[in-house]
Amino acid sequence: MEIKSIHTNTFQSPLKTPFKTALRTVHNLEDIVIIIECKNGMLGYGEGSPTAVITGETLGTMREAIEYISGFLIGLNIQSDFDDIINIIHTKLLHNTTAKSALEIAIYDLISKYHNKPLFSFLGGDKMSFDTDITVSLNDIDKMIDDSINAVKLGYDTLKIKLGNDAKKDTNRIIEIYNALPKNITLRLDANQGWNVEQTIGIMQQIENLNIFPQLLEQPIKADNIDGLKQIRDKIKTPILADEAVFSLSQAKYILETKSADFLNIKLAKCGGISEALKIAKLAQDYNVKCMMGCMLEGPIGIVASLHVVSAMSDTITMIDLDAVALLANEPKNCSVIFDESHITLSKNSGLGITY
Structure with a gap:
């Protein structure tokens, strides 16, 4: 070899x-x-x-x-x-x-x-089937409502709503999307560092006062403002997911030690690959903190690799945001992994179960 x-x-x-x-x-x-x-x-x-x-x-x-x-x-x-x-x-x-x-x-x-062995088995996992959320891109409110409704029609029960370009409009985006959907649909909010501390607290307290409680709020402020993240966490009820603030094991440890977020978003492209992702997940497990496995806008090989890691750490990585393949116009080729909208099933073939 x-x-x-x-x-x-x-x-x-x-x-x-x-x-x-x-x-x-x-x-x-x-x-x-x-x-x-x-x-x-x-x-x-x-x-x-x-x-x-x-x-x-x-x-x-x-x-x-x-x-x-x-x-x-x-x-x-x-x-x-x-x-x-x-x-x-x-x-x-x-x-x-x-x-x-x-x-x-x-x-x-x-x-x-x-x-x-399939990679998930080599890593110690046995879970093969997973459900991912779907991203609703940041657009005008009517477009985002239509995209959200269409996603639900395709079978998605968890939507990640992109926000962050206009704090005033974002409040209305959240409220109107929430009101347009069945109440069994889970919403995740992602501002991609687009708000500041005061805006975040104001927006979230406003929607929470309307009994709108998303599953989580992802990285609302700049990644280097960990103190601000903790300040937000102490002021709102919605759990905080740290994303761009967590590239490395040391960054994950600091956030866990300072209790600056409720969840961690692990991405292979951020941390440098499978070995570091496993370390971060195991550290989070030690702190009894759950994680999301996320992705960049990437092709099927990267998505499949991420799912193998999820299988190995499924007790800790309980949230999946691996929708990139569903966003592509072209179907994956040379792939024994099954992509069916929100549902993804790994292959029992050795390795990743996918080639190029």
């Missing part, structure tokens, strides 16, 4: 509809697919989508980072050098978390194929 070569390709797909948040608008997905070939002919696949406004990465920087790190991996053995490989990925270059994650996914694909 000696690594022979590492190559990258580009995965592209138009979206069904533009993806809009307080940070960006995206019309087409374009990400990096990694193919690691071993001397015995076995292939491992990884994927990562550059999100410049969150991780600071672009397609160009990802390719350069992958090429640089790959130089230290050629010739190493997936089985006997596994721990060294993971260490090299994380220590030879700072930051570049999406590039590292893509490399790690391919490595984990290979090691689980070597053991002839």
Whole structure:
């Protein structure tokens, strides 16, 4: 299982509809697919989508980072050098978390194929079926109401409502979307750092006074304002989910120690891959804090890899925001994983259960 070569390709797909948040608008997905070939002919696949406004990465920087790190991996053995490989990925270059994650996914694909196990089983999990929420992009109120109603018709019972570009309008967005939907629909609010502390407290207290209680409020303020996050948590009833504030294990530990959030959002592209995601989830488990597994706007390989991690830590990772494939106009190919709108079922095939 000696690594022979590492190559990258580009995965592209138009979206069904533009993806809009307080940070960006995206019309087409374009990400990096990694193919690691071993001397015995076995292939491992990884994927990562550059999100410049969150991780600071672009397609160009990802390719350069992958090429640089790959130089230290050629010739190493997936089985006997596994721990060294993971260490090299994380220590030879700072930051570049999406590039590292893509490399790690391919490595984990290979090691689980070597053991002839699906990745979730190799990681200690057994759960195969999951339900994800769906994102409602940030648009005018009527469009967001229509998108929310259509999502419910497709079978989604949990909606993530994007907010954050106009605090005054956001209050009305929440109220009108809530009133337009059946009361058994779960709402998650995500302001993508678009509010400040005072706006957040004001908006949330206003809707809570109307007996509107979302399941959670995700990262309402700037990621570096942890004190502000704790201040908000102390003033509102809706639980706080930390997202952009949690890239690393040390950041997760600080938020847990200071009780600045109720939940953590783990994303492979933020933390650098499967190994770090597992560490964060296990740390949260020690604090009896539940987590969400989230994603960037990315292709099916990254989504499937995230679900394998969820399976391994399903007692702690209890919320799933892995809807990116449902947003793509093109159906996944070469995939034994079943994507059926909100419902996703992993494959019993060895490795990820998906190729490129």
